[in-house]
Amino acid sequence: MNRPFDFSAQAREERATDPALLASALALMYDRAIRTGWELDMPCRQEHGGAFLARIAELLQALKQQPTPEEISSWEQSLTTYLAEGAQRDPAPRLAVALELADEMSGLAGGFVLQFSFIPEENPAALLDSGAAPDQLLQVRGVLRLPCLPSFLGEQVRLLGNILRALGQRHLGAEDLEGWRASFAPLLPEWFAQSANACLQVQFASLDPAIGLAGGIDLEVSRIFASIESHYQRWSRTREGPLFGEHPDAMALNVAACLGEAAAAPVLDVGAGTGRNSLALARLGHPVDALELTVVLTEQLDAAVEAEGLPVRVLQGDIFDAELALPPSSYRLVLLSEVIASHFRSVDELRRLLIRACELLAPGGMLLFDVFLADPDFEPSAAAREMSQLYWCWLLTPTELQQALAGLPLVLVADEAVLDYERTHLPPELWPPTRWYVQWTSGRNLFPVVGRPPVERHWLLCRR
Ligand SMILES: C[S@@+](CC[C@H](N)C(=O)[O-])C[C@H]1O[C@@H](n2cnc3c(N)ncnc32)[C@H](O)[C@@H]1O
Structure with missing residues (x-):
């Protein structure tokens, strides 16, 4: 794995930097x-x-x-x-x-x-x-x-x-x-x-x-x-499932593999969707709490859990709801895949999430999440920031990420470009995970440019 904030692995493909080109890419995305x-x-x-x-x-x-x-x-x-x-x-x-x-x-x-x-x-x-x-x-x-x-x-x-x-x-x-x-x-x-x-x-x-x-x-x-819920309800009616792909993230499985005996390593999958990660982790023997905001998705997840008789407790709700029955200091892994990147919109909101994760993680437990990170020398315009939220690829700068983490009992232990990592670690027959995955993960939903966009999705792994 790369050192935190080491962007050298991405330097291979030429980066699109011309401000006029990036602005016209944003204009195109607005028209779309x-x-x-x-x-x-x-x-x-x-x-x-x-x-x-x-x-x-x-x-x-x-x-x-x-x-x-x-x-x-x-x-x-x-x-x-x-x-x-x-x-x-x-x-x-x-x-x-x-x-x-x-x-x-x-x-x-x-x-x-x-x-x-x-x-x-x-x-x-x-x-x-x-x-x-x-x-x-x-x-x-x-x-x-x-x-x-x-x-x-x-x-x-x-x-x-x-x-x-x-x-x-x-x-x-x-x-x-x-x-x-x-x-x-x-x-x-x-x-x-x-x-x-x-x-x-x-x-x-x-x-x-x-x-x-x-x-x-x-x-x-x-x-x-x-609302977010109504988007997913419409997708469930109009799109062919599974909505977020069928297979688990390679990174989620690899991190879970480092937790020791599965039965003794409970996992919280926040924003579990239709459960591609929850189900796979439960099949490996992890006790899984799958928390999901959208009712129609929890119903699909419930049905899948029941069909296989897996050790998954499906909970419908919002991670920020203090009333949720989640046991404090107990999870060895808290996983948020495609959740912050898709739905979060401010550093403050991310920080509140990180604080919540700290309450739920067992000492030494791991927090795995993904965000769209801007390259360190790229200063996103207000238009780019707004557009990233419209297209569910909320971007933040490395400085903002550090602000969100500042003073919390979390150590950032790895930072990987998701596209490179998943392409390298998933079996070739499972690539790409969905039709939209590469375009979205590479940052091209925001900047549809030739060359590497100055923003892309990163896996971030923290230890409590
Ligand atoms: C893009 S989907 C990803 C689903 C799943 N993690 C996966 O990777 O297949 C994001 C999910 O996060 C859920 N979500 C968004 N905000 C949430 C919150 N505050 N608490 C719980 N779930 C949330 C949404 O309902 C949606 O199902």
């Missing part, structure tokens, strides 16, 4: 986190097809898309065909075009797909006015969800302004943007503090449907908030 969807519709009037398409193209441009000439020509063809068919129907329908993200997980960076369909005309009066301008006939509805990262206030306001201008609101001036900036500025830090995944949601609709876009756009701003 934006969710949006639109529907525009208008009566099937062939003479307005060009104006309709121009609005769609402008809106896509405002949403940072650069459609290719081939894409534009294929939309043009669809539009012409639909308009011709719709114009022949009686009663004539409206033509609706839905703009949907091509890949929900990639946000704006993944592009859009366009879907054409007919919807009934609900405003026949509009059809009588043959002199109406295209914008008077065009309706729009849209939703934009922007992560509440305070450092991206300028980007959020700019995007909103560009969208509204693309929707014909040409009168918007600098003072309008200033107004939004002033109203969002206090909300963002407050909402972001409540949840790293909080979103500012803006809903767009025509102010006066009788005169379409020409009547202006109504904006409704709200906050979208999802």
Whole structure:
């Protein structure tokens, strides 16, 4: 194992250091986190097809898309065909075009797909006015969800302004943007503090449907908030399990192997998830307490423990809950795998966790956890720090780690880059542990760069 804070093992791959490159990587990650969807519709009037398409193209441009000439020509063809068919129907329908993200997980960076369909005309009066301008006939509805990262206030306001201008609101001036900036500025830090995944949601609709876009756009701003539990509940419904991989961490098994007789070395697995580490350690004979916050995951873990009849006590709860029935000074190993890296957000919170671990560890017991550590000479920007929380790879600097440990009865005995360690120690057939593991662990969920990001996941091992 490396000495604490020895980063020499990572010096092999060239590191990405260019601040402009890192900033553009963060900008890309912000775009990937934006969710949006639109529907525009208008009566099937062939003479307005060009104006309709121009609005769609402008809106896509405002949403940072650069459609290719081939894409534009294929939309043009669809539009012409639909308009011709719709114009022949009686009663004539409206033509609706839905703009949907091509890949929900990639946000704006993944592009859009366009879907054409007919919807009934609900405003026949509009059809009588043959002199109406295209914008008077065009309706729009849209939703934009922007992560509440305070450092991206300028980007959020700019995007909103560009969208509204693309929707014909040409009168918007600098003072309008200033107004939004002033109203969002206090909300963002407050909402972001409540949840790293909080979103500012803006809903767009025509102010006066009788005169379409020409009547202006109504904006409704709200906050979208999802708890950690609700994220995992959704994952359990929508993702194929096991959610965090099937096999235990090589580091967890190797540390446990140094504890002596397994039956005499109880383990506390905090944030045990679906139990890949708890189950493996129990199979080796360790008495395991598996603590997990999310109910749906404890249920899966319970079922697995029962099926194998393993010595695992499954506890549902929060490690910070003082009421939890955890025996003090008793565990030979306290393990937190992917927990601090995914869910912690401040040095203070980490320090409280370390204090709690000290209370629970037997003298000489080991604490194993992982964090995303910045390289010693990399000073993360506020944007990078916020983004790391959004993408569940909370980063801290070596100095901050030392602050969290200062004065506690814990000695840092090893510090290993997780990716190198696990790749070297896991059997090749188990590599990579999950589809997302390498990208996340290497720090590329934060800085998707060629070369080594200046932040990566580390195993830290402490002795009580
Ligand atoms: C990314 S998962 C990792 C699961 C497991 N340790 C593994 O590596 O497979 C993080 C887990 O930590 C749990 N968790 C987060 N904060 C917690 C807390 N304060 N107390 C207990 N569990 C927590 C979450 O519910 C989630 O299941």
